[in-house]
Amino acid sequence: MADIAKPSYYVTTPIYYVNAAPHLGTAYCTILCDVQARFRRAMGFDTMLLTGLDEHGEKVADAAAEHDMTPQQWCDSLVPAFTDLWKTLEISNDDFIRTTEDRQTRAVQRLWEVLRDRGYVYKGTYDGWYCVPEETHFTETQVRHADEERHTEGQHLCPDCGRPLERVQEESWFFKLSAFQDQLLELYSAHPEFVEPEIRRNEVVSFVEGGLKDLSISRTSFDWGVPLPFDERHVTYVWFDALINYIAAVGYGDDSAAARSELSRRWPAQAHVVGKDIIRFHCVIWPAMLMAAGLPIPERVFVHGFLMVKNSQTGAGEKMSKSRGNAIAPQDVIDMLGVEGYRYYFMTDVAHGQDSSISFDRMEQVYNTDLANSWGNLVSRTVSMSAKYFDGRSPQLPAGWGERPSPLRDIARGLVERYAERMSEFDYAGGIGQVMELVHAANRYIEDSEPWALAKDPAKADELAFVIGGLLEAIRVSAHLLAPVMPETSAETLRRLSLGDEADSCDLSAVCSWGRMPGGVALAKGPALFPRLDVAR
Helix, strand or coil, X not given: CCCCCCCEEEEEEEEEECCCCCCHHHHHHHHHHHHHHHHHHHCCCEEEEEEEEECCCHHHHXXXXXXXXCHHHHHHHHHHHHHHHHHHCCCCCCEEEECCCHHHHHHHHHHHHHHHHCCCEEEEEEEEEEEXXXXXXXCCCCCEECCCCCCCCCCEECCCCCCECEEEEEEEEEECHHHHHHHHHHHHHHCHHHEECHHHHHHHXXXXXXXXXXXXXXXXXXXXXXXXXXXXXXEECHHHHHHCHHHHCCCCCCCCHHHHHHHHHHCCCCEEEXXXXXXHHHHHHHHHHHHHHCCCCCCCEXXXXXXXXXXXXXXCEEECCCCCCCCCCHHHHHHHXXXXXXXXXXXXXXXXXXXXXXXXXXXXXXXXXXXHHHHHHHHHXXXXXXXXXXXXXXXXXXXXXXXXCCHHHHHHCCHHHHHHHHHCXXXXXXXXXHHHHHHHHHHHHHHHHCHHHHCCCHHHHHHHHHHHHHHHXXXXXXXXXXXXXXXXXXXHHHHHCCCHHHCCCCCHHHHCCCCCCCCCCECCCCCCCCCCCCXXX
């Protein structure tokens, strides 16, 4: 149930093709959205995170036939590969939509009726090239022509995946995409934040300026899809169907009062997060569909780059592929770093708006430097010292102790604001970097203040209490700010400080105000949060 007292924040992943098992890039995009959702909840937003599966289309029907299953049986058999991995990776999605659900069918058919009534669809004949693996139409000028021995000379190839195209000639319904060229260009100009980062916006603008053609949005050569409500020989083109999931999940097509209220509250979405390979669908076709239907446009499409594998010999990044032998599966990284180390690495060491090279060597380096040596070490040392010097508890400090100057207090002032500014822009490396400044400063503070020396002098008991109290406070604040990326570790850290009830706070500014660490509470030691890695290769 939506909390109408809080502002809404609606963030979505793409819906993933059910045919392919979730891979490193799929997981990367999903964690990007999860971190944003967790951050927004902590900032007091009534947040909704949507993900799901795209289950229609010709290639799904073909795969089902190859496995002697119906398309629905085939889709059902593949769903757990996604839901199980999302559970493992601590994805906090509020909904999971499948395009085979009744709510999706209702929404798709409703949009068809609206577009027909508003004059934006018409029946014609499609004669062109089609890539079944990419589920994409291509014009004669877009296709590649074979010039390699492994293809028949003159064969037409997909410009995206390089595989042979099929020539399709069939009756089709078309969407008047060409009618929206000027409106789309006006959208990009008036709201540059609609497509981010800038390099992707420039690509989209250039594509639209080159001219738009009407889009074939139905098929008759197979029947695995949503039938048109007024022409049941046709099923909806898979991409046209898939994009509608974003409004289907928040009530579009449902005439109940509750659904209308949800749609009004949740739509437009604040952020779609997609890979750079599908920006034309999300930044050109989708807003044109919404314009045609008289619906609001999402506030932002944040486009992430590809994950590349660093070549050990050249140092250059190259695409992952089984044929190259360089593919990395999510479980490979989980086995090495653990789930929270996995999340931390991909959210802080990868530049989200561009292609980024990854390697196991770099994963180990980041894990050991930031998590084992800095964050985990800070928590272990501080809790142990406090337990040792203050009978297993946090030190008692006088009222107003948080106002006393210290290096840690100075960094903590304005930290939430600096952090939130970056996190809200999907600059997770920048946001978490602000927190790690406090963590690193706390480790230096230990060395500079030498609590072990203070503990030997009874006259310095108050100074020892102030030092340890400040360190515990730095840990408390850092745990809250690291929680969107490492929720379980942050919850465990707060539990060790007897502050488990703070873990679900939805007022980050208030809970992170300096000086709230209570005195005299029991502290719990525990195993290392991040045991140091020493991976032999």
